[in-house]
Amino acid sequence: MSDARIVDRGYRRYDGPRLGVRGAVRSLAWHSALRALGLRRTFWAKLLPLASVGIAYVPALVFVGIAALLPDQLVQGGGVLPGYADYYGFISAAIVLFVALVGPEVLCPDRRHRMLGLYLASPLTRDSYLVAKVLAVVPVLALVTLGPPLLLLVGLTFAGAGPEGFGEFLTVLARIVTGGLVISAAYTAVSLAAASLTERRAVASAGVILVLLVSTVATSALVAVGADERLLLLNVGAIPFELVQRIYGQAGRTPIPTAELVVANLAWTVGAGAVLRSRYHRLRITR
């Protein structure tokens, strides 16, 4: 005789603990991060984000492979492997593509499908909702801004081509983390601000790419024909990477002082954040 039986638990009241706003922010951030990566969704939803992440790691794997296979003298002699700051030059297209995907994916569907109304009927407020979204996007973007140079550092270290000594290792590590977070923060703000302006993901993604590319092309062209170099501070597609060069102690590609680069990065990040917050505070949810 089988022991199997159907147990109808029915609906039960709940008098356990409730995790409040913090729990709500944590849950929304996690849910949004998974969504941005296409996880628990269809194959096609995963394809582009995971491909972008994969592409960002390919150069690191190649360089670690080169370091492991080539003779030490050749690797140590320099010129074969790029510096950590230069690594971004190999993956900037993947970063731009990923940034253009993540922000819109995290914000637009909630408005398009009116999930925002359900979220604001929970302990979340407009501000804590946006905090959750930022907390989702920054670490997801760090997968391409922080992860690949970290892999390079660890791989080169194991291959015997890493920093000399533990102190130098920590210095490089700190530069990688700071640089990765600078790029993540700036691009999180820009991609979320662009996504706050439309309900359509594709339009927002196109907008992000347009902002990053147009600012690069336009400012570079104007400087090339004799405009003030400081015009490059408007180039949000490049100034985070320029600041990363300075974080690694390198001269960078422009003569703009580092302090001005820091201010420009902060201005872009805070300005885009202000656009985002302003848009959400003006949204009408219900009458």
Next chain:
Amino acid sequence: MRATGLVKLWGATTALAGASFEVGSGVTGLLGSNGAGKTTVLGLILGLHPPDGGTIEVLGLDPATAGARVRERLGYVPEHEALAPDVRAHDLVRHLSEVHGLPSREATARASDALWLVGLGEERHRPVGTMSTGQRQRVKLAAALAHDPALLLLDEPTNGLDPMQREEMLALIRRIGSELGIDVVLSSHLLEEVERTCDATVILAAGQVVASGSMDALRSGGSGLVVDVDGGAELLAGRLRTDGFAVSVDGLRLVVEGAADAGADAVRDAAAAQRIGLRRVQARTATLEDVFLAAGDGAP
């Protein structure tokens, strides 16, 4: 919950103009035509916007200042479509339970329970976008129930449903309000569904409460008698008219206008004199439609 003198302005438009009402236990209808202020009331209960005047107290708290604590204990089913179509029903309900403060493990179990309760147990792993309108309405209801709210707010929950789905949804709401012990506010412009489903009603018109109270109290406003007879309805009606009563006849049913007590005695005497069998003599109750029309608002 209790509202006193609620005023809410949207620019030059007055959405609520001094509305006062109470919502007790069971299912309470928030009845009014479109633009009467129903959704504004729900927004104020949720603390989504502060009132421009008056006070509102929900679960002993002011939602304008303690919004997060109030909303933690509220379930809300909006009128419109509000679900991401590419997410599985169970994932969505679990996530919204977590957002309402439930720990992850508890949210997972209760999401399943809530989906079984609304009749979607077998469908719980389907993406919401592949479901019918009725099923999506049920997913919204499950999402509002799973975190065990003290008060459930339903905004036009039968919109877009076919007659059978509508019946099932109303039966479910009735069950939630009675068996599960969760208080419900049912916002609707459909008088008949409020009349059939609710224990009490607040009737809104142009931003003001024109009537409120339990269904029994609201219906007690009727006057006269309803009399059912075995036969000879016209004969009895003639006799009563002779005695000075206004009587209308519909088959074997008579409606006698006027005071119930005096009318009952007259009906008894007239029926005895004419040897007409009486099946029922009962005080006539008002329908919600009578109340609605008497309140000066057109019937929906």
